[in-house]
Amino acid sequence: MKKILYVGAEAMPFAATGGLGDVMGSLPAALAATGEADVRVVMPLYAAVSESWRRQMKQEDVFTVNLAWRQQYCGVYSLQKDGVTYYFIDNEYYFKRPALYGFFDDGERYAYFCMAVMELMKRLDYYPDVLHAHDWQAALTVVYLNCLYRSLPGFADVRTVFTIHNIEYQGCYDFSILGDVFSLGENEHSLMEHDGCINLMKAAIECADRVSTVSPRYAEEIRSAEYAHGLEYCLERHANKLCGILNGIDYTYYDPENDPAIFAGFTPTRMAGKAKDKLAMQKEVGLPERKDVPLLSIISRLASHKGLDIVSECIWSLVAENDVQLIILGKGEERYEQLFLTLQAAYPDKVRALITYDRDLSKRIYAATDIFLMPSKSEPCGLSQMIASRYGAIPVVRETGGLYDSIKPYWQDGDKICGNGFTFANYSAAELKERTEAAIALWNTPTLRKKFVKQIMQTDFSWGVSAQKYLEMYAGIE
Numbered sequence: 001m002k003k004i005l006y007v008g009a010e011a012m013p014f015a016a017t018g019g020l021g022d023v024m025g026s027l028p029a030a031l032a033a034t035g036e037a038d039v040r041v042v043m044p045l046y047a048a049v050s051e052s053w054r055r056q057m058k059q060e061d062v063f064t065v066n067l068a069w070r071q072q073y074c075g076v077y078s079l080q081k082d083g084v085t086y087y088f089i090d091n092e093y094y095f096k097r098p099a100l101y102g103f104f105d106d107g108e109r110y111a112y113f114c115m116a117v118m119e120l121m122k123r124l125d126y127y128p129d130v131l132h133a134h135d136w137q138a139a140l141t142v143v144y145l146n147c148l149y150r151s152l153p154g155f156a157d158v159r160t161v162f163t164i165h166n167i168e169y170q171g172c173y174d175f176s177i178l179g180d181v182f183s184l185g186e187n188e189h190s191l192m193e194h195d196g197c198i199n200l201m202k203a204a205i206e207c208a209d210r211v212s213t214v215s216p217r218y219a220e221e222i223r224s225a226e227y228a229h230g231l232e233y234c235l236e237r238h239a240n241k242l243c244g245i246l247n248g249i250d251y252t253y254y255d256p257e258n259d260p261a262i263f264a265g266f267t268p269t270r271m272a273g274k275a276k277d278k279l280a281m282q283k284e285v286g287l288p289e290r291k292d293v294p295l296l297s298i299i300s301r302l303a304s305h306k307g308l309d310i311v312s313e314c315i316w317s318l319v320a321e322n323d324v325q326l327i328i329l330g331k332g333e334e335r336y337e338q339l340f341l342t343l344q345a346a347y348p349d350k351v352r353a354l355i356t357y358d359r360d361l362s363k364r365i366y367a368a369t370d371i372f373l374m375p376s377k378s379e380p381c382g383l384s385q386m387i388a389s390r391y392g393a394i395p396v397v398r399e400t401g402g403l404y405d406s407i408k409p410y411w412q413d414g415d416k417i418c419g420n421g422f423t424f425a426n427y428s429a430a431e432l433k434e435r436t437e438a439a440i441a442l443w444n445t446p447t448l449r450k451k452f453v454k455q456i457m458q459t460d461f462s463w464g465v466s467a468q469k470y471l472e473m474y475a476g477i478e
């Protein structure tokens with residue numbers, strides 16, 4: 001049985017801000033469920049990890065981590081969940097803060113975290129077959145293994161995978177802190193260097209035995225300048241070790257039949273609950289309680305790469321010209337928050353802008369939604385289109401990254417309906433509007449809608465297939 005150690009900055013349900021947390025919270029359990037891997041996960045013990053989780057933890061060890069001249073306390077706690085061992089790195093100075101990220105010393109915080117992970121392996125005498133690091137916050141484990149730990153007993157045969165969840169965030173720092181914070185020296189200068197700065201993601205790509213990303217399409221896209229945020233040369237050079245494996249979603253947590261967060265349950269063949277969920281949501285946010293109007297939604301971080309600039313170009317006319325309702329859930333860039341609040345003020349009977357983020361509320365909205373808009377400019381994988389599909393909403397997406405791999409365009413072949421959503425190729429407001437109106441027209445044709453929505457809900461976005469692909473990748477590393 002292969003021993004796999006996952007390293008990452010967040011994991012559901014302990015502490016998470018985005019898709020990385022969903023994946024770290026569900027892929028390890030899916031791998032463990034195959035019976036073919038012993039999976040452990042290590043993450044920081046943030047202030048956000050609740051008391052009830054802490055009560056279930058056991059202290060494994062306490063030691064000191066040396067990071068350059070610093071000597072920092074490190075506590076290791078563990079708990080078992082869904083067949084997976086979770087380790088938590090405890091250091092209140094670094095992790096007892098009001099948020100997970102966004103501090104001036106994030107570079108130092110995650111350098112400490114990565115060094116602590118290396119020491120954890122040594123102290124617990126646990127050497128995995130594969131160290132699997134996720135995103136820039138975990139990148140230094142791969143670097144430390146190769147540059148600092150390789151010759152120590154136990155580390156010689158540890159293989160490495162580095163997964164890119166979003167290439168936009170690379171971990172870039174000034175070279176003045178190479179020794180002082182990252183504990184590396186001049187020998188590592190060229191390995192760490194990109195564009196005159198330290199680049200943690202680039203260094204991990206160089207060092208890892210395999211590099212993966214979260215969809216096959218994104219694995220191709222990041223070899224080009226349009227998507228790679230400067231790292232295309234590096235990925236092109238390492239193309240032979242690069243692959244893309246589509247994420248899945250947790251089918252137990254996202255289960256419209258048994259979801260305690262939603263008003264009424266439903267399945268592909270028993271859809272009455274979904275109509276109730278819609279009425280309940282309309283009531284909750286004070287929109288007219290109408291079954292016959294399609295409810296559109298956007299649930300997203302309000303950032304431009306999520307496609308919000310093309311949304312802002314067409315949303316006014318889309319709402320003005322169609323009998324629709326629209327709910328937006330998310331926060332982010334001020335200009336988009338303002339846009340949606342202004343739209344709501346202009347169309348109080350049609351639009352609700354909920355400038356916040358709340359997981360249970362998001363599930364109630366997915367359950368109520370008829371048409372889900374996700375026109376991302378780039379999207380490594382995207383999970384929302386999968387969640388929306390499972391909750392019976394018709395996705396309208398741009399053909400990029402994981403959206404391209406997961407949503408196939410609607411078309412009719414005689415009596416047969418093909419595809420599982422509406423898609424468009426160019427990053428254009430006109431195309432987004434046109435495809436959204438096509439989805440509205442289909443929704444307004446009840447016989448077609450019934451068949452199509454059922455087909456969408458039955459698309460398999462569970463982890464089964466992808467977990468197998470991860471196992472194959474691990475097995476393939478010499």
Ligand code: GLC
Nearest residue numbers: 019020165214380381382383
């Ligand atoms: C990042 C990506 C998103 C992906 C998620 C999980 O949040 O932006 O597309 O689904 O990671 O891999």
